[in-house]
Amino acid sequence: MQLLIQSIITGILLGGLYAAIGVGMSIIFGIMGLTNIAHGNLMILSAFFVLIFTTAMGVNLISSILIAIVLMVIIGFLFQKFLVNAVIDKGDTPALLVTFGLSIIIQNILEIIFGADARSIRSNFATVNVVDTEYFSISGAYLTNFIVAILVIAALTLIFNKTDIGRAIRATSDNTKAAELMGVHTKFIFAVAMAIAMVTACIAGFLVGNTFVFYPYSGTQYLIIAFGVVVIGGMGSIVGTLLGGMILGLAQLLGAYFFGTGNQILSGYIFMLIILTIKPDGLLSNKKRA
Amino acid sequence: MNKDIILSVEDIDVYYGDFLAIHNVSMNVKAGTITSIIGANGAGKTTLLDTIMGLNKPRKGKIVFEGEDITGMRTSAIVRKGLSMAPEGSMVFEGMSVKENLLMGAYAPKSRKMRSELMEKVFLLFPVLKEKENQLATFLSGGQRQMLAIARTIMSNPKLIICDEISLGLAPVIINDIYDKVKEINETGITFLIIDQEVQRSIEHSDYSYVMVSGSIVLQGVASELPEDEVKDAFFGINKYA
Numbered sequence: 127m128q129l130l131i132q133s134i135i136t137g138i139l140l141g142g143l144y145a146a147i148g149v150g151m152s153i154i155f156g157i158m159g160l161t162n163i164a165h166g167n168l169m170i171l172s173a174f175f176v177l178i179f180t181t182a183m184g185v186n187l188i189s190s191i192l193i194a195i196v197l198m199v200i201i202g203f204l205f206q207k208f209l210v211n212a213v214i215d216k217g218d219t220p221a222l223l224v225t226f227g228l229s230i231i232i233q234n235i236l237e238i239i240f241g242a243d244a245r246s247i248r249s250n251f252a253t254v255n256v257v258d259t260e261y262f263s264i265s266g267a268y269l270t271n272f273i274v275a276i277l278v279i280a281a282l283t284l285i286f287n288k289t290d291i292g293r294a295i296r297a298t299s300d301n302t303k304a305a306e307l308m309g310v311h312t313k314f315i316f317a318v319a320m321a322i323a324m325v326t327a328c329i330a331g332f333l334v335g336n337t338f339v340f341y342p343y344s345g346t347q348y349l350i351i352a353f354g355v356v357v358i359g360g361m362g363s364i365v366g367t368l369l370g371g372m373i374l375g376l377a378q379l380l381g382a383y384f385f386g387t388g389n390q391i392l393s394g395y396i397f398m399l400i401i402l403t404i405k406p407d408g409l410l411s412n413k414k415r416a
Numbered sequence: 417m418n419k420d421i422i423l424s425v426e427d428i429d430v431y432y433g434d435f436l437a438i439h440n441v442s443m444n445v446k447a448g449t450i451t452s453i454i455g456a457n458g459a460g461k462t463t464l465l466d467t468i469m470g471l472n473k474p475r476k477g478k479i480v481f482e483g484e485d486i487t488g489m490r491t492s493a494i495v496r497k498g499l500s501m502a503p504e505g506s507m508v509f510e511g512m513s514v515k516e517n518l519l520m521g522a523y524a525p526k527s528r529k530m531r532s533e534l535m536e537k538v539f540l541l542f543p544v545l546k547e548k549e550n551q552l553a554t555f556l557s558g559g560q561r562q563m564l565a566i567a568r569t570i571m572s573n574p575k576l577i578i579c580d581e582i583s584l585g586l587a588p589v590i591i592n593d594i595y596d597k598v599k600e601i602n603e604t605g606i607t608f609l610i611i612d613q614e615v616q617r618s619i620e621h622s623d624y625s626y627v628m629v630s631g632s633i634v635l636q637g638v639a640s641e642l643p644e645d646e647v648k649d650a651f652f653g654i655n656k657y658a
Binding site for chain 2: 299
């Protein structure tokens with residue numbers, strides 16, 4: 127019984143982290159129809175940035191994260207402006223390949239610089255159990271993940287619904303030609319969206335580095351999680367991402383509880399397939415089927 | 417250059433890849449008028465409008481709006497000059513409320529400043545949009561969508577409104593409503609350039625008409641004076657024009 131309660135709580139909290147991992151990918155897909163294969167690698171790149179600033183340069187954690195966010199926003203903006211925008215009108219495949227190329231480049235540069243060793247940016251807070259009762263316990267890292275994820279999703283929802291730039295992003299996602307006719311410079315909006323996605327990737331990268339160990343090649347592992355989250359929640363839906371993250375997290379932990387820890391990942395994806403069968407567009411998709 | 421002319425298209429060629437979609441098209445739109453373009457499907461009407469709005473770039477020729485060369489300008493810049501288009505199929509933002517759609521219409525900085533004023537004007541013209549302001553556009557009827565599309569153009573405080581396929585898929589009663597609104601808006605001094613699939617109606621509601629056949633303009637004139645037979649011939653591509 128204790129283990130079941132613990133599994134459910136951990137599943138939900140882990141789901142928060144998964145949502146943070148998936149949300150950037152969901153934004154990019156929803157707005158540009160672009161599957162960003164490099165999303166996981168960009169997260170890991172951010173984690174390495176935070177690692178360098180905190181360990182090698184002695185900057186405090188919060189400042190390190192902020193500097194990493196600024197760097198990632200610049201990288202995202204340039205990546206969009208000079209690489210993706212150049213090919214996005216030529217169909218889905220060229221842009222997809224550009225992100226694929228970027229993912230390989232990031233992995234290899236990280237490996238050249240840092241080697242293939244496991245790294246971690248665990249803060250002191252991360253490993254402490256902040257809640258410790260008879261039935262369950264919650265570690266600092268998991269609680270941080272969950273709270274930060276909720277804040278990120280809430281902030282994004284606010285930006286998208288209440289600001290002019292947010293509305294322009296949604297309009298562009300809804301109908302690019304019509305948005306252009308309203309005077310929206312849609313390619314600029316794409317770059318803004320990429321920059322926002324980079325902020326979330328950077329935050330997710332830090333959370334992952336604060337919770338688990340990571341390697342230069344960890345990006346792929348998190349890309350797959352992002353895919354799962356986005357597919358379950360519905361491509362392009364921000365709130366759907368939170369739902370998708372929690373469902374995937376719960377499915378994994380409950381799968382581990384009922385079928386053994388070896389089946390944790392498997393049960394998560396079996397659950398994803400079940401949802402896909404029932405609702406092929408995901409739970410809260412904003413894209414209509416023709 | 418005649419000051420009455422708000423928009424002039426001079427000798428443009430537009431290609432899609434190697435395909436010549438529009439050839440040597442010239443036209444003038446007089447300020448304050450309702451001007452229409454008539455032509456069968458595939459005659460290049462939509463291509464012409466898209467090109468005026470900067471969505472396509474002409475390979476040759478130029479487009480002048482209020483004496484300023486806007487050829488090759490980005491659409492967002494053209495909208496800021498005072499041109500606005502209600503595209504074919506209305507293209508409202510389905511996932512956004514009616515109000516948000518209207519706010520998007522006033523996205524350009526100049527119109528953004530006066531958007532509450534413009535919104536009032538629009539709601540006065542289209543009371544039904546006021547009733548549904550908080551509903552998602554996806555739940556609107558075809559006629560309401562077209563009204564929203566036109567209302568959205570007004571939100572940019574334009575001098576010229578372009579309507580592509582203004583009556584496509586709408587019931588006759590609704591079409592009359594929409595033309596009444598167009599007339600009403602036109603009387604406030606906004607010029608219209610309209611495409612309507614139905615020739616007769618198009619001519620009836622406009623001051624001046626252009627007839628397009630396979631990418632070229634073959635006939636033009638004061639709408640009420642256009643010889644009906646020749647328009648028909650042109651429309652069906654009878655020899656003389658083919």
